[in-house]
Amino acid sequence: MSIPSFGLGTFRLQGQTVIDSVRNGLEVGYRAIDTAQIYDNEADVGKALAGSGVARGDIFLTTKIWIDNLSRGKLIPSLRESLAKLGTDHVDLTLIHWPSPNGAVPLAESLEALLEAREQGLTRQIGVSNFPIALLQQAIDIAGKDNIATNQVEISPYLQNRKLAAFAREQGVHLTSYMTLAYGKVLKDPVLAAIAAAHGATTAQVALAWALQQGYAVIPSSTKRENLASNLAAQKLVLSEAELAQIATLDRNERQADPEGLSPAWD
Numbered sequence: 616m617s618i619p620s621f622g623l624g625t626f627r628l629q630g631q632t633v634i635d636s637v638r639n640g641l642e643v644g645y646r647a648i649d650t651a652q653i654y655d656n657e658a659d660v661g662k663a664l665a666g667s668g669v670a671r672g673d674i675f676l677t678t679k680i681w682i683d684n685l686s687r688g689k690l691i692p693s694l695r696e697s698l699a700k701l702g703t704d705h706v707d708l709t710l711i712h713w714p715s716p717n718g719a720v721p722l723a724e725s726l727e728a729l730l731e732a733r734e735q736g737l738t739r740q741i742g743v744s745n746f747p748i749a750l751l752q753q754a755i756d757i758a759g760k761d762n763i764a765t766n767q768v769e770i771s772p773y774l775q776n777r778k779l780a781a782f783a784r785e786q787g788v789h790l791t792s793y794m795t796l797a798y799g800k801v802l803k804d805p806v807l808a809a810i811a812a813a814h815g816a817t818t819a820q821v822a823l824a825w826a827l828q829q830g831y832a833v834i835p836s837s838t839k840r841e842n843l844a845s846n847l848a849a850q851k852l853v854l855s856e857a858e859l860a861q862i863a864t865l866d867r868n869e870r871q872a873d874p875e876g877l878s879p880a881w882d
């Protein structure tokens with residue numbers, strides 16, 4: 616079992632916009648889709664998948680359990696609802712979207728429910744998202760590191776999350792980088808732009824290749840078919856050690872996703 620290294624994000628995209636994005640994504644070659652209960656687009660993602668002609672078995676589908684659904688009584692029923700919306704009998708990966716604020720629902724309760732969901736065949740793999748080191752350590756202690764398929768966290772050239780990355784590497788836990796493009800902010804960066812020019816690549820491809828070369832999965836989103844296609848081609852771009860070292864200097868601990876009331880104590 617492993618996580619595809621390249622997927623399509625769907626945060627903020629709803630209705631025809633998400634249907635078009637997923638359809639275009641599948642047409643240009645994406646085979647992994649990242650959604651979440653809170654994105655309120657699972658039914659539209661389901662429509663896009665159903666109309667795509669791509670076999671369900673060829674798609675890696677991820678959803679995330681919202682914080683209201685983390686308790687024993689709610690997690691599995693909410694996942695079943697997600698499956699109904701997505702038009703499938705299982706997802707490939709289910710994540711705890713954010714740690715339960717103030718530990719209102721004990722982590723063990725949510726992880727045990729996720730393990731039970733996997734047992735029931737509702738999800739092939741389980742994992743976490745937005746987990747800093749202390750919580751990731753707890754998750755490993757509760758479920759075992761082999762049961763945490765990934766920790767999906769914000770990682771971009773502007774937020775390199777080095778402490779967490781080192782811990783995850785040490786523990787052998789995979790990371791998925793979300794907002795690798797810092798929601799578009801890194802695309803004007805002159806250092807990334809110069810590296811891109813040297814390769815005849817786009818700035819987005821440089822940021823994505825940087826993340827991929829560190830072993831992270833990426834899930835950039837786009838509403839534009841040409842961006843979807845060129846982003847996917849980042850898999851062919853190989854950056855040199857010197858270029859990676861230059862990008863390392865861009866870290867400025869600049870976080871895009873830091874919602875009040877949800878964010879844990881970051882590392």
Ligand SMILES: NC(=O)c1ccc[n+]([C@@H]2O[C@H](COP(=O)([O-])OP(=O)(O)OC[C@H]3O[C@@H](n4cnc5c(N)ncnc54)[C@H](OP(=O)(O)O)[C@@H]3O)[C@@H](O)[C@H]2O)c1
Nearest residue numbers: 624625626793794795796797798799819835836837838842
């Ligand atoms: N687990 C979590 O809590 C969490 C939090 C945030 C995000 N995520 C996941 O991560 C995914 C990615 O994050 P994100 O969508 O917020 O941000 P992102 O992928 O960093 O950036 C997306 C933005 O960049 C633009 N863009 C993409 N490719 C481009 C290109 N080649 N050239 C120019 N602009 C480009 C898009 O605009 P256009 O539409 O104009 O191309 C869009 O505005 C989300 O969709 C979601 O699935 C998870």
